[in-house]
Amino acid sequence: MKPIISLNNVNKEFKLVKRHEGLKGSIHDLFTREYNIIQAVNNISIQVMPGEIVGYLGPNGAGKSTTIKMMTGVLEPTSGEVLVDNIIPYKNRTLHAQKIGVVFGQRTQLWWSLPLIESFKILKDIYQISNATYQDMMKFYESIVDIEPLYHKPVRQMSLGQRTLSDILAAFLHNPKVVFLDEPTIGLDVSMKSKIHDLINAVNREKETTVILTTHDISDVDALCKRIVIIDKGKMIYDEGIDSLKKHFGAYRTIKVKFEGDNNLRLELNRQVVKKLQEFISDKVTIEEDWISILTNEKDKSAMDILNYLQTIHSINDMQILDISTESVIKKIYEEDID
Numbered sequence: 001m002k003p004i005i006s007l008n009n010v011n012k013e014f015k016l017v018k019r020h021e022g023l024k025g026s027i028h029d030l031f032t033r034e035y036n037i038i039q040a041v042n043n044i045s046i047q048v049m050p051g052e053i054v055g056y057l058g059p060n061g062a063g064k065s066t067t068i069k070m071m072t073g074v075l076e077p078t079s080g081e082v083l084v085d086n087i088i089p090y091k092n093r094t095l096h097a098q099k100i101g102v103v104f105g106q107r108t109q110l111w112w113s114l115p116l117i118e119s120f121k122i123l124k125d126i127y128q129i130s131n132a133t134y135q136d137m138m139k140f141y142e143s144i145v146d147i148e149p150l151y152h153k154p155v156r157q158m159s160l161g162q163r164t165l166s167d168i169l170a171a172f173l174h175n176p177k178v179v180f181l182d183e184p185t186i187g188l189d190v191s192m193k194s195k196i197h198d199l200i201n202a203v204n205r206e207k208e209t210t211v212i213l214t215t216h217d218i219s220d221v222d223a224l225c226k227r228i229v230i231i232d233k234g235k236m237i238y239d240e241g242i243d244s245l246k247k248h249f250g251a252y253r254t255i256k257v258k259f260e261g262d263n264n265l266r267l268e269l270n271r272q273v274v275k276k277l278q279e280f281i282s283d284k285v286t287i288e289e290d291w292i293s294i295l296t297n298e299k300d301k302s303a304m305d306i307l308n309y310l311q312t313i314h315s316i317n318d319m320q321i322l323d324i325s326t327e328s329v330i331k332k333i334y335e336e337d338i339d
């Protein structure tokens with residue numbers, strides 16, 4: 001099988017005019033142009049197979065949106081090759097736009113004053129969706145989410161969650177082979193996030209749609225992605241299946257402990273423990289409400305050793321030992337703390 005998305009040695013530079021301060025600087029700028037070059041994407045190569053859901057992650061300013069913009073045809077790469085379903089996106093923007101779906105965070109592609117069903121009908125005409133495909137898709141949607149109550153509601157009267165849901169439905173309506181979702185669950189509550197996760201998983205399963213997802217929300221990654229690609233400062237630093245990622249960090253455990261006593265005593269004890277543990281455990285020690293949470297690598301310091309030590313400080317009311325969360329794994333990769 002051939003990849004549906006193929007990025008080979010892709011670079012994107014932005015050239016920004018340097019501005020000097022003060023009157024002298026402004027006069028200098030009038031006559032001499034100097035530039036700063038920002039390397040937003042640095043030699044990225046990624047192959048995505050049809051039907052994959054890939055989490056494209058990285059800290060702020062890493063270059064995620066710039067990559068997505070190249071994959072959607074909004075930006076032309078400075079060098080390298082971007083191919084999506086055999087199309088060079090920036091060279092064939094109209095054809096490409098017919099074949100993909102896009103959701104960019106809180107920006108809606110729906111018609112603000114129109115009821116949702118009217119927006120869908122316009123999209124049906126724009127994308128030249130046949131009656132049969134349209135009916136089929138609407139039936140499929142109705143079987144997985146409760147959208148009928150939204151059909152006659154103008155988008156401007158919708159809650160953020162209803163609007164996001166509608167936007168995602170709109171992006172998948174023409175049954176595109178690839179959908180790009182940029183921060184699709186930003187600002188949503190847990191129950192709406194879960195509805196959206198179910199929807200994306202159902203469409204991916206049923207229609208084999210390839211999904212590229214950028215997000216800062218780890219619940220999106222846990223619910224949707226089997227593979228994550230992480231970039232930082234424009235460079236790819238990780239490309240792994242989520243299972244092997246967890247195996248890689250299998251020696252990490254999070255120990256959570258709640259001490260006996262009232263809230264004030266616990267707060268004081270937690271503060272003391274944070275101070276003491278940080279002296280001999282390099283990993284993360286944090287206070288989470290009544291609990292103290294310690295991330296440790298069993299190879300260096302076992303969870304039992306830590307628990308024994310905590311018991312010498314004060315009696316323990318409750319405790320949990322957890323495998324490392326995806327969030328902690330990703331944080332550790334961002335910090336380039338890979339063993």
Ligand SMILES: Nc1ncnc2c1ncn2[C@@H]1O[C@H](COP(=O)(O)OP(=O)(O)OP(=O)(O)O)[C@@H](O)[C@H]1O
Nearest residue numbers: 014016038040058059060061062063064065066067
């Ligand atoms: N049009 C532009 N002109 C100049 N610099 C830009 C432009 N777009 C992005 N950049 C710069 O390129 C780098 C990567 O930005 P990008 O928006 O791709 O990051 P990101 O990973 O999507 O970040 P975030 O998670 O904050 O959305 C940043 O340093 C940014 O300032």
